[in-house]
Amino acid sequence: MGIGEIFIILIPIFFVIILGYMAGNFNVFDKESSKGINTLVTKFALPAHLFVGVTTTPRDVLLAQWPFMIALILGIFVFYFVVFLVTKFGFKFNLSNAAMFSLNSAQPTFAFMGIPVLGSLFGAEAVAVPIAVTGIVVNALLDPTATIMGTIAQREKAENENMVRVVAKTFAHGLREPLALVPLIAVILTLLGFHAPGLLADSFNEIGDVTSGVALFAVGVTVGIRKVSFNIPAFSIAFLKTIVQPALMFLIAWAMGSPLKTQQC
Template sequence: MLEILAITTPIFLLIGAGYLAMGTRLVNREQLQGVATFVLYFALPALVIRALTHNPLDEVFQPHYLLAYGLGSLAVFTFALLLTLKLQGKPLSEGAMHALGMSASNSGFIGYPVAAMVLGASPAAVLMALNMVIENLLIIPAALILAEAGRQSGAGIVTVARKTVVRLVRNPVLVGLAAGLVLAVTETSLPGPLAQVVEMLANAAGPAALFVIGGTLFGLQVRGMVNDVGQIVVGKLILHPLAVLVLFLLMPAADPTLLVGALLFASAPMISIYPLLGQRYGMAGISAAALMVGTLAAFVTLSLGIWLMTLANLLPIR
């Protein structure tokens, strides 16, 4: 178990550093936002480009992974909708936000750093790129379209869908994904200085992302939201990885690295922009509290998950 903690503890110490920096006022919200912008617009796209250009394209494109992880995430998304709408009687916009919190992982800011520690930077970056496709082209658009439709009483779905597509086209990670795919398909190598810049930016992605998460958590509170927050957190940290595991087991045997990576990413807490999205639909407090509780609880669940994968001989600790 000490070997497991050696993997997860540095991750959460970096998160703690961000929290401490905010708590001691070494940085303020504007400065933290600047770091977050650097990660989102420079480091993560560079990470995706490096992953796509440093690996053969047939190793990057994993339809088995996309199908299993995508269907597992979609299953949890659908379950959350049915639970909140049919059994709990919540409005559509709120149900969509619950579904988003339970099925969309923080692949860039937490999933990748953890997977890089366990599997190595190169395979972790490839899997992060695949997860970004699923989250940005399937889960997040579905949640936003449903939430906006609920907010507008079912009107304007086509308009909402069009605006969502426009936002996705401008997503810097997807722009990096497209650029990396073009370079990989055409077998084009970046010039030396530019390749070095991409390498340096990619190396900064993990630590900077974890620092941002820690700073974001400072000041968040849980007030009278135990049931909703608990439901979202349990769905994300337990139900999501279980659903992904079941889908992998139902499909033909695949590389164990893909299964381990999928479970690690599915075990990450919800996306970091979850409170920002939830705020638009009256769930600012619940989504922020869920992010805080989910991130803190992930230290335990990720450590436990890595330990269980080690016992199952999926992940021998060296």
């Protein structure tokens, strides 16, 4: 796939984002209505889309992706803790700021950009499993870890509340999120040999098929209703998220023996 082909594929994506930006910038949507769009994507449309994508994937195909899945988990978690340690001890951030900066740097924007961008480039079916695994890792592991770091940073709360209970409640809450729970159920069912029948898949797709367009529109609206500012932390997070983390994940995937197909790109 050449650069020109990729550019043509991405034009409709940027069109929808710009459309959403104009809607937010001209106050067609406000913060509350924007939250509604985001909720539609993260709690209904994308979980339904991922459920169908995973449960229509053959069990042997899912098992064959284990090196990539491990690389994905390590690429998110290892990167988070490396950034956390560097910002905490190298740049002397306090615990709360280090946890937040690391989360923003390591958390992939899979919910809003994964299906639209990667699905357009490689096909929605091909990226359903990686995005589902990402949803489990982010919502059930990464976000709770960052939340616990922030809780520890609040000294009074940490002293007055049992930390074991805090940890258990935080991870349980993350696991209940649709972007973690639904893909996890789908993966377990697929490993047990379940394959979604046509009627079930069609039913989920009624809401799941709106994921791509609504997610892109939501990105535009979110940017449009907020005042965008450029500063060193913002550029640092963008650099880490778009350059350093993908390079790290590529190296981990290569080391794990994951097939890296580049001949068609």
